Amino acid sequence: MMHRLQIPLAFLKKDFYNEISYRFHFMIQIFGIFFATLSFYFLSKLVDQNASSYLEPYGGNYLAFVLIGLAFSHYMLVSLSGFSEAIRETQMMGIMEILLISQARLSTIILSSSIYKFLFTSFRIVVYLLMGALIFHVDLSNANYPGALFILLLTIVSLSCIGIISASFIMVFKKGDPIAWGITALSWLIGGVYYPISVLPPWLQKLSWLLPVTPALEGMRMALLRGYSFPQLLPTITALVVFSFIMMPFSLLVFRIAVKKAKIDGSLTQY
Amino acid sequence: MEHAIRVIGLTKKFLKQKSNAEYFLQPFQKLYVTALDNVSFDLPHGELLCLLGENGAGKSTLIKTLCSLIWPTSGYAFVNGFNVTRNDVQHRRQIGYVICDERSFYWRLSGRRNLQFFASLYKLPTERINRRIDELVEWIGLSEAIDQRFKGYSSGMRQKLAIVRGLMHDPDIIFMDEPSKSLDPNAAHNLQELIKYEIVAKHGKTVLLATHNLQEAEALNHRIILLHKGKIQAFGTMPEILTQSKCDSTYVIKLTNPHPDLPAKIVALPGYLRQRPETNSILAFEFNMMPHNASEIIRQVVEWDGSVVSCYAQVPTLQDIYRTFIGDS
Missing domain, CATH: 3.30.70 (Alpha-Beta Plaits)
Structure with missing residues (x-):
């Protein structure tokens, strides 16, 4: 088991040491978590009084609503852009060739390259939720944590598929990532990250359900704020499982083709 | 296995980046640049071969093709019997790649942490990695600096670390792309001695080294390929090349x-x-x-x-x- 995890752990260790070597940046990141939570706490004082009807399905507390949205959006960003950022970084550092000449499989390299970002995001999310619960009294007493965690993992996998396809764009076109950009922008706008989708015009509400973010976020909020059970979460889980099963092999195939194209063009280290 | 490297009619053409005028005048025509033109040679095990040529002669393209980092347009290349276009994991296990690109390390990490990371990609056990680091840095003379951050290294130290990285997994065949590019004459001389007497003569490794430095090729004094515009102009030992050149005393x-x-x-x-x-x-x-x-x-x-x-x-x-x-x- 440890043998299988050797390469992901090596990436994790390397990224951790690299990150803490920028001490000031590391500290700023930690403080950023507290400031973001505090900002949304004050915002929630304003919003709670005027948006109770929209927030009622989620328990009526805007801070609880937005903290989950915020936490989720961080995972979304890492899943969608983390791989392409890692690929671009290795291209710019001239390390891509060294990675590809090693014994590590292509899929291992690409998945391992974002593992630190996912773990740091998880740490950030735990702090968000702890601060929300302990300081600002967000009620998570009914939460179905295993259900929420399961949805989160499935969401990471399904969004990572799109992220890997984005990384393929970077491998070939070097800069400009239309897929991650488009999905991230749409998710902010109509995915229900900062506000319930019920505030949107009806036609936009329908459109928002085409994004994987919307059902995933809805399922996560229902699990954490309303304590939905696994059978109640089944539609969300099924959709995400089907999406991941289809998209994961497809995205890895696309990435493999992108690497082959870069090898034919001789552009592996170009950026 | 007869040859460490066998190259048969290897050709690589890159799509040429068109100028604005070419885009306008020939919008659908693809223009190619030939980087390698029907290159063929064999290299036995335990030999040192210098690829000598000016900038743009095709040296790096040839090395990268043999490392499966560039796909050839036509022809075949076998490294330790493995077809390079198959990109076999076993093929990758048997080759080491030393590049002069200083960017190819994590500058904020120490030399040791860099080596630990890159060696892990070869799935070596941790104890073996640490033992190998100690052995190799001692051997190459980098022991005192190995726990310092890479960004503080001199060009010579960086090059030494690149060599150690290429040797960490004990490959049979080592490709070196201009390993002495940024070294001072003394460090370059030491490196040449190291390659010639330690890596090749003592440890029996096969080395393919690209250089545009004539003195370096002469100092290494083994087989040489003269590459010009992607074509082999001459191949052999110095006396053999001298005969081919008809360049008399x-x-x-x-x-x-x-x-x-x-x-x-x-x-x-x-x-x-x-x-x-x-x-x-x-x-x-x-x-x-x-x-x-x-x-x-x-x-x-x-x-x-x-x-x-x-x-x-x-x-x-x-x-x-x-x-x-x-x-x-």
Whole structure:
């Protein structure tokens, strides 16, 4: 088991040491978590009084609503852009060739390259939720944590598929990532990250359900704020499982083709 | 297994980046640049081969193709019997790649952490990685700096670390792309000694080294491939290349304060090749090396009241050979 995890752990260790070597940046990141939570706490004082009807399905507390949205959006960003950022970084550092000449499989390299970002995001999310619960009294007493965690993992996998396809764009076109950009922008706008989708015009509400973010976020909020059970979460889980099963092999195939194209063009280290 | 490297008719053409005018005039036509043109050679195990050529000759393209980092347009290449286009994991296990690119390390990490990370990609056990790091850095003379951050390393130390990285998994075949590019003459000399006597002679590794440095190729004194515009111009050991070049040894005769008519008389002597630039008071003439030529010329010059300062045999250098194949480019 440890043998299988050797390469992901090596990436994790390397990224951790690299990150803490920028001490000031590391500290700023930690403080950023507290400031973001505090900002949304004050915002929630304003919003709670005027948006109770929209927030009622989620328990009526805007801070609880937005903290989950915020936490989720961080995972979304890492899943969608983390791989392409890692690929671009290795291209710019001239390390891509060294990675590809090693014994590590292509899929291992690409998945391992974002593992630190996912773990740091998880740490950030735990702090968000702890601060929300302990300081600002967000009620998570009914939460179905295993259900929420399961949805989160499935969401990471399904969004990572799109992220890997984005990384393929970077491998070939070097800069400009239309897929991650488009999905991230749409998710902010109509995915229900900062506000319930019920505030949107009806036609936009329908459109928002085409994004994987919307059902995933809805399922996560229902699990954490309303304590939905696994059978109640089944539609969300099924959709995400089907999406991941289809998209994961497809995205890895696309990435493999992108690497082959870069090898034919001789552009592996170009950026 | 007969050969460490076998290359058969390897050709690589890159799509040319069109200028704006070309885009306008030939919008649908694809333009290609030939980086490797029908390259073929064999390299036995435990040998050192220098790929010598000017910038853009195709050296790096050839090395990257053999490392499965670039796909050839046509032809075949086998490294330790593995077809490079198959990109086999076992093929990758057996090769080491040393590049001169200083970017290819994590600058904020120590040399040791860099090596630990890159060695982990070869799935080596942690104890073996640490043992190997200690062995190799001791051997290459980097022990004192190995726990310092890479960003504080000198060019020579970075190059040494790149070599250690290429050797960490104990590969049979090592590709080195201009390993002494940014080294001072002393460090470059030490590196050449290291490659020649330690890596190749002592440890029996096969090394394919790309360089545009003639002195380096000459100092390493093994097999050489002269590459020009993607084509092999000559391949072999120095004596073999010398034979292929038809670049003969010559005599150089130097005279002091000659009579004004003397140069014209010397030019008419049999075997005369050229007059070489010298100081004002000394003239130097180069002659073909023929039996008894030197003594005959000296006798004649003395007879014409010429004062001979010196006469010596000029053995062609690699630079002379290089010029006969490639010109002064």
